[in-house]
Amino acid sequence: MTSGMSATGPSEDAGGLAVSMKMDAAIRRQASASASIGNTLSYLQTQDGAMNTASEILSRIGELKTLSQDVTKNTTDKANYNTEFLQLKEQLSGLTSETFNGLSLFGSESLTVKTSGNPDGGTIQLSGVDLLGSGPLFEDDFSGSSLSSDWTVNSGSPAVNSGVLTLDGSRITLAEAFDEDVSVEVQVRFDNSSDQLDIYNDSNYYLSGYIDGNELPDTDWHTLTFDLATDGTMANLELDGSDFSSATGTVSTASGDISFGLSESGSGDGVEFRNLSVSPQSGVSSSSSVGSVASTADLDSVDIETVKDAIGEVATFRAQNGAQQSRLNFAQEQLNTNRVNLEAAKSRIMDVDVAAESTNLARLNILQQAGASMLQQANQSQQIALKLIG
Incomplete structure (x- = not known):
């Protein structure tokens, strides 16, 4: 009882100690994940505050436009x-x-x-808020079971599975120009x-030489970036952030x-x-x-x-923000529930049962006191007998 532990060493309960160590690690991970979600919620709340400011600025700009038409x-x-409008638009951009x-x-x-505190546990993907429209004109995570209608298949049979597009002797073109x-x-x-x-525009290839498996000899994922201009040229071809134009x-x-478009023509x-x-x-983006x-x-x-549409865009972003906060709150609640129950399970293994041990101590004390009393009475009986004989 003085240690507060049901086992003070591995020799007393080796299996229980092993289980409690794993539970303790899981508890720490759950606590860290919960703290991370709390920080993310603070981030989203700060973001929402900035978007609320943007909405007020846009409302004021609409008001100024109406007043100027008086x-x-x-x-x-x-x-x-x-003058006020110029200041407000600078603040809007500054956000x-x-x-x-x-x-x-x-x-x-x-x-x-x-x-989740588990290594293979769940994650939540928070979409970026592209307030001024500086984000993608088009994006595709290939999350469906087939190629989306945004693409035109020129040849072959492209395959889409679990977020991965595979081109094997295939050629596809993005429908949007x-x-x-x-x-x-x-x-x-x-x-x-x-x-x-190969990367191409219409029938003309952007690359004078294709990229092949010799230039990317491993089987890891690599990030390929490049710029395409309306004058028909490619520039700044990079692989994982390093210049790659010399290879092609x-x-x-x-x-x-x-x-x-993209094309794969290898064997x-x-x-x-x-x-x-x-x-x-x-x-x-326009x-x-x-x-x-x-x-x-x-x-x-x-x-x-346009001002009215802009206010609507901000409202949509704020609704997205609110939905993300709601989901994170439920995720954090689940993490806290898991942690509390893990702590309870660990306590049942490693912590001493104070009530049971206290009861056992009281029982032993009573037995000890009863034994001492009986011994005392036995000694007294011997002394009385000796007095009678003497």
Whole structure:
């Protein structure tokens, strides 16, 4: 009882000690995962606060636009409204540079949050909030069981399985054509030196020499990035962040909208792709109403319908944020439940049962006292007998 442990060494309960050690490690992992979720919730709440500010700024911009259209306002009044607008749009753009512990609040990149203390436990993918529309014009994680309708199959039979696209003697073209310079990022994997990857525009290949399994000799995933321009050229081909253009070279194709495609023509087992995204090189997509408002030159050029659409975009982002917070709250609740029950299970193995041991101690004390009393009475009987004889 003095140690508080049911076993003070492995020799007393080797199996129980082993189980308790594993439970203790699991408890620590659960606690760390719960803390991580708590930090993520703080991040999301900070993000939501910034989006609430963005919504108020957009509402004020809409109000300024309406006020500037008042026929009773003179040129000076309208100039004053425009001055405020210029300040507000700078603040709106500045929100995208806000960070939480060095992590950007806004952007196209998603976050993966661990929701279990187990090594192979679950995760939650938090979609990025691309407030100004600087994120992908197109992305495909190949999560379905077949190629999406965004692609046109030119030849072969592309296979999609568990987030991986496999091209084996196949050629596909992205149905959407882009009218601006774009940056492309995709993860690729070769499992045979005979595999060959080409990137092309219409009938003209961007690569003067294909990428093959000799240039990527291992079977790991590699990140391939490159820029495509509307003048028909490729530039800045990189592999895992390092220049890769010397391995392939590039050629020019015809100018015009970018038609982007992938082809595999080797004799190996095919090339695998995952997580493809196409982003504007300009940093701002025309599809973002918030970005359009932030990039408007002056108040006279502001379109009130665009402002309304921008407010709607922010509302959608905030709804997404709220849904993510709700899910994380439930995940954290489950983690805490698991941890409490693991602690209880560990306690049953390693902690002493105070009630049982106290009862046992009291029983032993009573037996000891009874024995001492009986011994005392026996001694007294002997003394009485001796007195009678004497």
